[in-house]
Amino acid sequence: MKLDYIIHELNLNKYLNPVMEIETRNFPDPWPVSAFIEVWMWGYLLWGVFQSDNLIGYLIAAKRNNRYHIANVVIDIPFRRLGAGRGILRKLIQHAKEEKVKRIFLEVRKSNHAAIMLYKSEGFVQSGEKSDYYEDSESALIFSCDLG
Numbered sequence: 019m020k021l022d023y024i025i026h027e028l029n030l031n032k033y034l035n036p037v038m039e040i041e042t043r044n045f046p047d048p049w050p051v052s053a054f055i056e057v058w059m060w061g062y063l064l065w066g067v068f069q070s071d072n073l074i075g076y077l078i079a080a081k082r083n084n085r086y087h088i089a090n091v092v093i094d095i096p097f098r099r100l101g102a103g104r105g106i107l108r109k110l111i112q113h114a115k116e117e118k119v120k121r122i123f124l125e126v127r128k129s130n131h132a133a134i135m136l137y138k139s140e141g142f143v144q145s146g147e148k149s150d151y152y153e154d155s156e157s158a159l160i161f162s163c164d165l166g
């Protein structure tokens with residue numbers, strides 16, 4: 019099945035409720051509303067994945083010291099494994115290259131096989147590990163992608 023979607027900036031004035039629904043449905047440790055408001059105020063990159071006006075996923079990243087840190091990325095459950103996760107990650111890689119950003123990195127749960135497979139298949143390599151990183155004490159693996 020082919021998933022038709024578009025990616026554009028995520029306006030939290032309009033989409034905060036759907037964001038919170040997706041966040042709580044998809045993460046064992048969802049961000050609170052305040053975290054989304056903060057990253058919005060701090061000027062993070064916020065992109066949504068949409069089917070017409072319906073939000074089905076998003077990516078949030080911070081640009082600092084010539085690097086992008088992916089702080090949050092998700093595709094809602096019914097729309098997974100249809101290419102949208104790869105699509106939004108590739109869009110960030112392309113955007114970062116155009117901005118001459120040198121590296122993209124992120125933390126991922128050690129048990130998050132799906133996300134790890136996605137990152138590896140897009141050229142990310144494991145560059146570190148943070149033990150006890152999550153509230154339930156699971157470790158995070160750091161994955162990064164050098165853009166040259």
Ligand SMILES: CC(C)(COP(=O)(O)OP(=O)(O)OC[C@H]1O[C@@H](n2cnc3c(N)ncnc32)[C@H](O)[C@@H]1OP(=O)(O)O)[C@@H](O)C(=O)NCCC(=O)NCCS
Pocket residue numbers: 044091092093094097098099100101102103104105124125126127130131132133135136137139
């Ligand atoms: C990780 C996530 C964003 C991937 O989104 P997606 O739209 O389902 O991913 P895609 O369909 O683009 O898949 C791209 C590749 O990722 C890997 N992948 C995705 N889901 C997978 C799964 N369940 N098992 C194994 N590999 C998987 C595969 O390599 C896949 O390529 P393929 O379909 O050609 O084999 C999605 O699973 C998700 O939102 N998970 C919950 C939130 C989360 O874990 N976010 C990441 C935090 S670091």
